[in-house]
């Protein structure tokens with residue numbers, strides 16, 4: 001199933017950020033979000049991921065298909081890497097974490113507490129979460145932050161394999177991952193300034 005956004009408007013902290021967002025991502029494809037700092041990339045990704053509702057418009061194809069990797073790595077500091085991945089696997093009704101450990105070269109780190117990892121190691125474990133979800137739509141916010149060049153390559157390999165299997169990805173990134181992707185620039189979709197909308201509808205700030 002494809003991801004479709006039709007005339008979507010999004011807000012952050014009660015302030016409209018983007019309006020008139022129309023896009024479609026088909027299985028096997030990647031959409032790269034571009035725009036300057038503060039343009040609304042994170043806000044749009046959070047909305048696609050279901051962490052906040054759109055102000056207006058329709059999002060189809062994300063419910064029950066999306067796995068989100070935001071700025072935070074989504075790891076419990078007092079659980080080991082393996083325990084963290086097993087936790088996320090169970091949340092999504094899966095159990096195998098071996099492939100995810102292999103893909104991000106985490107096998108030797110699997111018994112380490114996540115809180116004791118370096119920033120790049122945490123990021124690798126955070127990205128490995130996507131693999132254990134079994135979900136087809138990966139929504140990622142600056143996924144390569146803290147990764148060294150080799151780890152960026154592991155990430156690109158994972159993404160390529162995911163797409164080859166019919167997966168989809170929407171990514172906010174400023175770096176070239178060496179993948180064929182459609183670029184969607186949100187710069188011109190900035191919402192007109194309006195009054196504050198009142199209480200925020202966001203589940204997680």
Ligand SMILES: Nc1ncnc2c1ncn2[C@@H]1O[C@H](COP(=O)(O)OP(=O)(O)OP(=O)(O)O)[C@@H](O)[C@H]1O
Pocket residue numbers: 012013014017035036037038039040041042043044205
């Ligand atoms: N928690 C918040 N409460 C209120 N406003 C926020 C909040 N988080 C972000 N904003 C504002 O919402 C707007 C869009 O922010 P967003 O994080 O979506 O941009 P971005 O394109 O992802 O930026 P960057 O490239 O810097 O990560 C910005 O003006 C930002 O200052």
